[in-house]
Amino acid sequence: MWARAFFDDAAKAKAADEVKAIEARTAAEVVVSVHRTSGHYRHTDYLVGFVLALVTLVAMLYLPQEFPLEFFPIDVALSFVVGATVSAALPGVRRWLTSRKLLEENVRRAARAAFVELGISRTTGRTGILVFVSTFERRVEVVPDIGVDTAALGKEWEEALAKLSAAVAASESPEPFFEAMRLLASPLERVLPRSADDVNELPDAPHAA
Template identity: 25%
Template sequence: MSDLVEKFFTPDDRKRIEEAVRDAEEQTAGEIVVMAVSSSHHYPAANLVGGMSTGYLLALAAALFSGRDHMWDFTLFFVLFFILCNELIRRSWTLKRLFVRRSDMAEEVEEGALKSFYSKAVFDTVDHTGILIYISLFEHRVRIVADKGISAVVEQREWDDIVQHIVRGIREKRQAPAVVEAVRRCGAVLQRHVPARPGDRNELDDRMITRQ
């Protein structure tokens, strides 16, 4: 399956996002980490459900149109179409999305964001002022996870507005400008609540983290 991160964010896009992070952090004691993943989960059940349902319908149609209504003929058609459809869904993000429930996507993105917050050590700042902008492209979902030094002073609705800005950008195929603007907005929020102080240092890498 193709790497959506490579498709959505060019090397130049990533450089612009890195520069936006660096500029935003100059005005705040907060730290911003941007991470983009192709998907938060492989959703293997979607391959099975999609392969079985479409395979069944195609096998039924093939049996009817061929005039071969014996059970063994239908079974043969079903096996062939199941294998074909299963493989097509496994290889296509667009087809797979048809067989994944929105609630499952929301749950996997939430879990992926929280796991990444810890695995990428976004919590590892002196005053717990790191935030993670987690972008999951297959699901078209974004989460902003803030450490306790930020969540104690910033209301969730401020992050929700920024999240929706990125989601709209992804859907409108202008993901890079949307992320750059989102980083700028995050920087403005952090500047209001945790402004830069003398002696502040850059505690987390500014480069965009990517994962297929």
Template identity: 30%
Template sequence: MVTLVFSEADRDRVSAAIAAAEARSDGEILAIATEVSDSYHDVGLHYAVGVMFLAMAVIAAWPAYLHWWVERLSGGWTEPSERALFTIVLGVLLAKFLGTLFLMKWRPLRLALTPGATKERRVRRRAVALFKAAAQKRTIGRTGVLIYLSAGERRAEIIGDEAVTKVADGDCWAEAMAVLLAEVRAGRPGDGLVGAIERVGGVLASHFPKTATDSNEIPDKLIEL
């Protein structure tokens, strides 16, 4: 799992990059970075249930093996009763469930086993929620843009306000996203954010050039969650 480490110099560079981009445009850029966008505890629970059902399927498919295993444990002295067999099965299933759930408490493993589509949906959901809370409709011209980085999932989102989405679709941000994620994977998240901000600023400048009435409506700083 990627760990986010921003130095004071990185934070200063991000702030400077936002200020420089906004100096050329009426757009406003908000940069948010977080270690992970979701706990994914439900994913761990799903795996635990899946392992338990797999154990049930194995026992159902090969019941003779269960009898053999129980007889080995008892030394072959007694034939196990149905009550004893069902109790053992219950214990085995419970052990499988709890053991898997315990292993999935380790976040790097949980993240590694979480499907990519699930990560993508939850990163997007968190980014949209943060954008609505911090940037949407916070600018007079509806020209706010959020650059959101979620390091644990190695994913990012760029979300624009109403006026921005009318002139810039997802393809406009492709280069900014590529630069951001490449630098994050290389262990340089500060460089990645600066590069993404510069490219987003270029798009905003082409569609919303600076006017005399523009004011700074969103703080020019990196927000770390």
């Protein structure tokens, strides 16, 4: 439900409005990119299938009733398929069974790739900022260009990033994410105030994949 909400037209329009509101106060160029997943995680599905197949084999070997020998390969193979299919169909289970480190690495890698693919480094002052959301992993990665001094943005910036992450990780609605996005404006305005001749160089509408 959370993923679907982020991809509907209302959410896309809201994201564009939030970007415009931030850029009205700062020279930073913010781009929101929402992806359904940052990795394939097939190994998790295969692991679930393997465990279920193993349980099936042990049950057939040690339960008191007898099973015809020719049923063993069929039932074990079927159990593997069922386990892998169930894992793939239940994102919450798949995510819970995948290591947190791998989830984070995949999102970080995908965010940096999106930063390049979307041309965010091409702004005049190198002040582009990618807010990358990966809905399966329930994670957000913020990638600033070299013209954004994150050290100068300070604690207020770090707190805004933490709230963004918490909103994506815990909420069933994109609204808390938008509320957290608004917190980016204040530290960016302080460090990168908008000039009178500022030109919007990157699209405000979110990128979705």
